Amino acid sequence: MTRMQKAKRRSDFMEIIDTIEGSYIRELLKQGKRLDSRGPHEFRNIKIEADVIPHAEGSAQVEIGTTKALVGIKMMADEPMEDTPGMGNLVINAELLPLAYVDYEGGPPSPESIELARVVDRGIRAGRCVDLESLALSDGKVWSIYADIYVLDYGGNLFDRSELAVMEALMHTKIPKYEDGKVIREKDKNLKIDNIVTSATFGKIGESLLLDPNINEESIAEARITVATDDTEIKAMQKGLQGSFTQSEIEEAIDIAFEQHKKLKEILR
Numbered sequence: 001m002t003r004m005q006k007a008k009r010r011s012d013f014m015e016i017i018d019t020i021e022g023s024y025i026r027e028l029l030k031q032g033k034r035l036d037s038r039g040p041h042e043f044r045n046i047k048i049e050a051d052v053i054p055h056a057e058g059s060a061q062v063e064i065g066t067t068k069a070l071v072g073i074k075m076m077a078d079e080p081m082e083d084t085p086g087m088g089n090l091v092i093n094a095e096l097l098p099l100a101y102v103d104y105e106g107g108p109p110s111p112e113s114i115e116l117a118r119v120v121d122r123g124i125r126a127g128r129c130v131d132l133e134s135l136a137l138s139d140g141k142v143w144s145i146y147a148d149i150y151v152l153d154y155g156g157n158l159f160d161r162s163e164l165a166v167m168e169a170l171m172h173t174k175i176p177k178y179e180d181g182k183v184i185r186e187k188d189k190n191l192k193i194d195n196i197v198t199s200a201t202f203g204k205i206g207e208s209l210l211l212d213p214n215i216n217e218e219s220i221a222e223a224r225i226t227v228a229t230d231d232t233e234i235k236a237m238q239k240g241l242q243g244s245f246t247q248s249e250i251e252e253a254i255d256i257a258f259e260q261h262k263k264l265k266e267i268l269r
Contacts, residue, residue: 022220029208034217036065041211041256046267048164050172057187058173062165065214066155068100071147071165073173077137077183078144088135089144092121092166094151101154112158115240117149119199120162122236123228127197130170134192137178145173145191156215159226159238163199168268171196197235198264199228200257209249211256225250227257231265 025035038044044065053059058073080087094117096104104110109117124130135143147169149162174187203213203221210217218224222243228236234254239245245253 021216025216025220026206029205034210036214040208041260043160043212043260044214046161046164046264048168048267050168056169057176058169058171058191060165060168060172061152062161062168064157064161064164064212066153067157067161067215068151068153068155069158069161069165070150070152071162071169072150073169074146074148075173075176075183076144076146077141077178077181080136080140080142084132086136086142087132088130088142090121090125090130090132090147091144092117092124092147092149094120094149094162096151096154096158099153100151104151104154115238116151116158116162119159119226119228119236119238120149120166122238123163123197123199124166124170126235127195127228127230129167129193129195129197131192131194139181141181143175143178145170154215156218157201157203157212159201160199160212163197163228164264164268167196167198171268195230196265196268197228197230198261198268199226199236200253200260201226202253202256204243204245204249209252211260225253227253229254229257229261231261 047063050060052061053072056072057075061070094113096113098104098106147166151158171193173191175189175191177184177186177188202225203210203217204223205221213221223245224240226238
């Protein structure tokens with residue numbers, strides 16, 4: 001048997017397994033149960049650790065279930081953007097490391113990594129979490145904050161733990177000293193944080209709306225929606241996959257996102 005024939009045989013076998021598992025998940029949902037015994041609107045266990053990269057200006061690692069994301073913050077003295085003179089810059093990137101999942105590959109950013117970075121960026125930027133005006137420097141330059149997300153292990157739902165990891169890293173970021181036009185890597189003062197934004201991601205399977213879908217649930221979900229909120233407002237929303245949501249399902253997701261924000265905010269604090 002050739003290598004290609006072996007690969008196809010394995011692919012066909014995995015497709016059969018996925019079909020059986022998907023049927024089992026749907027049958028459990030009809031009984032009001034989930035594969036991992038959670039309620040429909042429950043996060044998996046959350047573990048947050050800050051300052052995990054000593055040489056970064058800020059860093060955090062977040063685990064929710066088996067999904068793990070690491071964020072490192074680096075600050076550079078740059079020119080301001082033409083349309084925002086006197087304001088610092090915030091740049092968020094994401095990388096899905098090949099070690100995190102069998103389908104992830106090295107090379108240029110994938111559509112999934114671009115979407116992840118944009119969704120996280122949109123929530124934090126719209127929430128005005130970072131006081132960008134405080135990042136202006138005396139010589140006309142500004143601080144640029146580069147937040148790099150590294151997905152270390154994929155177990156479903158990348159968005160919420162990446163949002164938490166970036167938020168936690170920013171809350172623990174120390175600004176370096178800047179003297180005579182030079183950045184001195186000695187950490188000087190805390191980055192000013194004006195707001196806290198978190199997100200809640202839902203997968204729709206049949207009539208069920210599931211918070212924080214795991215990898216098995218995500219693989220059979222017809223639609224996905226991520227809702228980013230602060231204490232009082234929706235800051236961003238992102239819909240994914242081919243399926244659709246009813247108005248009542250969207251309203252339900254928003255209500256749950258606000259409820260979960262209170263809990264997630266306390267964990268960050």
